[in-house]
Amino acid sequence: MTTIHKFSIGIFDSGLGGLTVFREIEKLLPHENIIYFGDTARVPYGSKSKNTIIKFSTENVLFLLKKKVKLVVVACNTSSSLALDYLKKVFRIPILGVIDAGVDKALSISKNRKIGVIGTKSTVGSGSYQRQLINKDKDVSIWSQACPLFVPLVEEGILKGRIVESVVEMYLKSIRTKIDTLILGCTHYPLLKKVISDYLKGIYLVDSAKEVALKTSQVLRERSLLTNNLKKPAKDFYVTDEPKEFMKLAKIFLKREIKPKVVNI
Numbered sequence: 113m114t115t116i117h118k119f120s121i122g123i124f125d126s127g128l129g130g131l132t133v134f135r136e137i138e139k140l141l142p143h144e145n146i147i148y149f150g151d152t153a154r155v156p157y158g159s160k161s162k163n164t165i166i167k168f169s170t171e172n173v174l175f176l177l178k179k180k181v182k183l184v185v186v187a188c189n190t191s192s193s194l195a196l197d198y199l200k201k202v203f204r205i206p207i208l209g210v211i212d213a214g215v216d217k218a219l220s221i222s223k224n225r226k227i228g229v230i231g232t233k234s235t236v237g238s239g240s241y242q243r244q245l246i247n248k249d250k251d252v253s254i255w256s257q258a259c260p261l262f263v264p265l266v267e268e269g270i271l272k273g274r275i276v277e278s279v280v281e282m283y284l285k286s287i288r289t290k291i292d293t294l295i296l297g298c299t300h301y302p303l304l305k306k307v308i309s310d311y312l313k314g315i316y317l318v319d320s321a322k323e324v325a326l327k328t329s330q331v332l333r334e335r336s337l338l339t340n341n342l343k344k345p346a347k348d349f350y351v352t353d354e355p356k357e358f359m360k361l362a363k364i365f366l367k368r369e370i371k372p373k374v375v376n377i
Contacts, residue, residue, distance in 0.1 A: 119145070119181060119182040120147045120180060120181045120348075121141070121145070121147070121181065121182065122146075122176035122177075122183065122184045122185070123146065123148045123184070123187050124148075124150070124172040124173070124175075124176060124187060124191075125191075126152075126155040126157040126188045126190065126191070127155040127156070128150055128152070128361050128362060128365065129187070129188075129263075129299035129300045130185075130187025130188060131148065131299075131362055131365035131366060132299045132300070132365060133210065133299060133324055134146060134148050134365075135365060136322045136325035137185070137328055138347070140325045140328075141325075141338075142345070144338075144339050145345045145346045145347070145348075146345070146347050147350070148349045149350045150372070151168060151351075152353040152355075152357075153351075153352035153353035157190040158234025158235065160190075162195075165191055165194040165195050166194065166198050168195075169186065169194075169199060170199065173199055173203055175377045179348070181205070182206075183206045183207070183208070183332060183337065184203075184205060184207045184208070185208050185209075186207065186210065187321075188210075189210060189232070189235045189240070189298060191209070192209030192240070193238050193240030194240075196209040208331065210299065210321065210323075211240055211297075211320070212244065213320055213323035213326070214296075214323050214324075215241060216323070218295050221318070222292055222293040222316070225249065225251055225253060226252075226255075226290060226291045226292055227245060227254055227255075227291060227293045227294070228257065228287050228290070228294040228315075229242065229245075229254060229257070229294075229295045230259050230296060230298070230301065231256075232259075232260060233260055235297050235298060236256045236257065236297070237258070241254075241295060241297050242256060253290075255287040255290055255291055257287055259279075259283045259301075261283075262279070262298065263298065263300045265279065265304070266303045269364050271307075276307050277311070280304070280308055280311050284311060288312050288315065293315065293317075294318065296308075302321050303365065348373075349362075349371070350374075350375050351372045351374055352375060359371070
């Protein structure tokens with residue numbers, strides 16, 4: 113019987129943004145098997161009801177469990193906001209979300225408790241980051257900003273240059289003098305980190321993908337679930353729709369070719 117140490121880390125997202133989470137976990141835990149599941153047939157999640165998000169997220173975890181995962185990372189901000197508490201109650205394995213990891217880091221690093229949050233319209237509008245920040249520190253001041261053009265820029269592979277610089281300035285000009293820490297509240301945004309950092313000189317950027325990877329490593333260590341497999345780890349990708357576009361964009365995120373399998377769940 114296979115030992116649990118050889119089981120995989122499971123990651124799911126509504127699409128491909130969670131590949132930044134995959135990238136950070138792969139970098140931090142190079143010996144671990146990883147399974148990435150992108151629910152590309154039902155993206156975007158942000159416009160759907162809470163009950164629908166819970167249903168989809170539950171189905172995603174069940175799919176990953178069939179692939180023998182030992183931990184699940186919810187790389188989707190919408191699922192992390194609306195379904196994470198339910199998933200933790202229903203399933204026995206550790207389940208981590210990107211919001212908690214980003215919030216904890218921001219509160220630990222901010223010196224004056226003035227924190228910015230940027231994300232998609234749905235994430236910012238849901239108030240998920242804002243609620244978590246206030247729940248953990250009532251004295252925190254929060255400035256939030258939706259940045260809807262960031263995702264299409266990333267998905268077109270436009271990661272630097274005058275267009276990106278102009279869009280970054282347009283969105284962040286009003287908050288850059290008010291904050292000392294900024295949460296990148298969308299898994300696409302780390303690919304624009306260099307331009308954002310250059311514009312927000314001296315402001316600490318919290319990369320939720322990086323923070324949830326650190327949390328994954330910590331939880332696996334605490335539960336003695338780190339792999340004891342020294343062979344080349346397996347990296348598997350699954351999607352629920354035609355993979356051509358996913359493959360093209362994955363090359364931007366991961367800097368390599370991948371071949372996802374199409375599945376029905």
